Amino acid sequence: xxxxxxxxxxxxxxxxxxxxxxxxxxxxxxxxxxxxxxxxxxxxxxxxxxxxxxxxxxxxxxxxxxxxxxxxxxxxxxxxxxxxxxxxxxxxxxxxxxxxxxxxxxxxxxxxxxxxxxxxxxxxxxxxxxxxxxxxxxxxxxxxxxxxxxxxxxxxxxxxxxxxxxxxxxxxxxxxxxxxxxxxxxxxxxxxxxxxxxxxxxxxxxxxxxxxxxxxxxxxxxxxxxxxxxxxxxxxxxxxxxxxxxxxxxxxxxxxxxxxxxxxxxxxxxxxxxxxxxxxxxxxxxxxxxxxxxxxxxxxxxxxxxxxxxxxxxxxxxxxxxxxxx
Numbered sequence: 001x002x003x004x005x006x007x008x009x010x011x012x013x014x015x016x017x018x019x020x021x022x023x024x025x026x027x028x029x030x031x032x033x034x035x036x037x038x039x040x041x042x043x044x045x046x047x048x049x050x051x052x053x054x055x056x057x058x059x060x061x062x063x064x065x066x067x068x069x070x071x072x073x074x075x076x077x078x079x080x081x082x083x084x085x086x087x088x089x090x091x092x093x094x095x096x097x098x099x100x101x102x103x104x105x106x107x108x109x110x111x112x113x114x115x116x117x118x119x120x121x122x123x124x125x126x127x128x129x130x131x132x133x134x135x136x137x138x139x140x141x142x143x144x145x146x147x148x149x150x151x152x153x154x155x156x157x158x159x160x161x162x163x164x165x166x167x168x169x170x171x172x173x174x175x176x177x178x179x180x181x182x183x184x185x186x187x188x189x190x191x192x193x194x195x196x197x198x199x200x201x202x203x204x205x206x207x208x209x210x211x212x213x214x215x216x217x218x219x220x221x222x223x224x225x226x227x228x229x230x231x232x233x234x235x236x237x238x239x240x241x242x243x244x245x246x247x248x249x250x251x252x253x254x255x256x257x258x259x260x261x262x263x264x265x266x267x268x269x270x271x272x273x274x275x276x277x278x279x280x281x282x283x284x285x286x287x288x289x290x291x292x293x294x295x296x297x298x299x300x301x302x303x304x305x306x307x308x309x310x311x312x313x314x315x316x317x318x319x320x321x322x323x324x325x326x
Contacts, residue, residue, distance in 0.1 A: 054320035064316035070309040078125040085121035089114065089276045098292035110281065110295040111288055120298050123278040126271065127306060130188050130195075131258040137196035138257075139250040142203025147242070149204070150211035151234055157208070164201035172198055173263065180269040188261075191270050195257050206249050210242035217241075248318040255310030262303050278303045 058064040077084060092114040100108045107116035149160040175198055183190040211234075214220065220237050228237075264270030265279025273280060278299040285295035 054317070057320040058316055061316045061319070063312050064320075067309045067312040067316065070305065071313060074124050074128055074306060074309070077121055078128040081121045081125060085118045087115060087118050089119040089122040090274055091115070098288060098295070100292075100294060107298045108292065108294040110285055111292065112284070116281075116295050116298050119276055119281055120278070120302050122276045123281060123299060124302065124306070126188060126275065126277045127258045127261060127303070130192055130261040131254045131310070133188070133192045134195035134199065134257040135250050135254040137192065138199040138203050138253065139246060141196060142200035143207045143243070143246050145200065146204035146207030147211045147234070147239065150208035151215060151230070151238065153212075160204065160208075164204055167198060167201040170198060172260065173267075176260075176264045177267065177269055180264060183269075186272050186275050188271065188275075191261055191264060195260060199253065199257070202253070203246060203249060206245050207242065210245050211238055214238045214242040244321040248314060248321055251317050252311055252314030255307040255314070258310070259303065259307050 092112045093109075094113045096105075096109045097111055097113040098109060099105075102108070105115045105117055107120060110116050110119070145160060149157040176194055179194055179197075180190060215233075215238055220233060223233050223237050261270055262277065262279035262282065265272075265277045266283040268283070270279060271277045281299040282296060282303070285292065285299070289296050
């Protein structure tokens, strides 16, 4: 008898229901054993979170890499300035006042005969300390107050909104002249406290808006329907999804606080001698800018580079965390 051609449909029909099920199970098992999956596209990737996507994006951003390297260098010399600068920033020799670059003093000497290079290196410690501490204080205080107001709403939300309006109406430089003029301490803490006092309303409004947006999402409503407490909803579901805008604004504001400290020190109400600060050096070098411009150029350049690095870092983080820019 001639051999009949194989027909899959007739074979399945001839085996009955049990045979068809066996063939289907065998086919599914074979597909599962295939390394590439059913479609041969390789193993399924795990869904990436916002933070993993952001980290992947910033690593490919040259702006982030350059600014991060500059900031890392500033942090290192702030912690260990003696690595690249020898001597004390307070050691001065009037016989060398306003002299230019020479061995041991590549940036020359200022009007008091102090080594401009050494003072510029040691001034980074003050600027980084003020910027980081002020940013942390502003971010924590503003996030807590704004987050609670946005989550609970009602009376406390209205009160916080009116308080922030009052603080926004205070000019920062004028407020510093008034508040810090009565402070006699030479430490950085009065300046940091002033920045936190006038800086938290901005972060508070951003945190409030982020929390209001996040608490309307479906996963928050589902958690509430399942009986989750307010603290659990706020800490486990809302805060991780509302913190991104706060991080972006705080990173950019860090450079602003460094510039504000230099401005207040330049005006004589921030840090005061014998503290070492770029603002103090810029203020001291201003009267003799024609005779010794190097004494003003180097601390001003270091200040501008530091502020620019933090602003660039904040822009890179914003681009990575903003889904609309993807």
